[in-house]
Amino acid sequence: MPRATVYRYVGGKSQLREAVLAGAxxxxxxxxxxxxxxxxxxxRVAGAILAAVRAVRADPVAxxxxxxxxxxxxxxxxxxxxRLADAATTLTGTDGEPVAGQWIVRVVLSLLFWPAADAATERALVERFVVPVFATT
Incomplete structure (x- = not known):
């Protein structure tokens, strides 16, 4: 099927990208x-962040x-x-301050773009430097 036909069917390149990304x-x-x-x-905070990193790494589209x-x-x-920030606060159980969700997303992205040597090191980083921020939640 020609690319133009696909774009016409789904509403354009941007809509196609958003739909594929929504599925991932x-x-x-x-x-x-x-x-x-x-x-x-x-x-839960550490588990959600580390699960997000593993899930994105395992998803070829993401x-x-x-x-x-x-x-x-x-x-x-x-x-x-x-919306992603809201999902991050919900999944980590840190509902509250909106900027917290953006920070959690950025933590996940940083581990994806600059991974630690291994999963144990990533867990140690999250437990030492991220989890304490949410100790009162």
Whole structure:
């Protein structure tokens, strides 16, 4: 099928990209939810962040988007996205201050763009420098 026909059917290149990204986002969110279902408090914060990193790394669409997209677009569509920030606070159990969700998204993005040596190091970083911020939530 010609590209123009596909774009016409879905409403254009931007709408196609958003639909594909929405599907990847839903898969990632489902994976996070299943991982953190029984977690609360600090364990939920760390678990949700680390589950997000693992789920994005495992999703070929999400990883392709991150590796092929300019930093400006990543900021606009992910880091500064209020819906994603809301989802981050809900999944981590840190409902409250809106900027917290944006910060959580940025933590996940930083681990994706600049991974630590291994999963144990990433867990240690999150537990030491991220979880304490939410100790009172």
């Amino acid at each position: 986002t839903a898969r990632v969110a489902d994976s996070i939810r299943s991982t953190i279902a029984a977690l609360t408090g600090p364990e 990883m392709a988007y991150l590796t092929a997209t300019s930093p400006r677009e990543v900021d606009r569509f992910l880091a500064s996205n209020p």
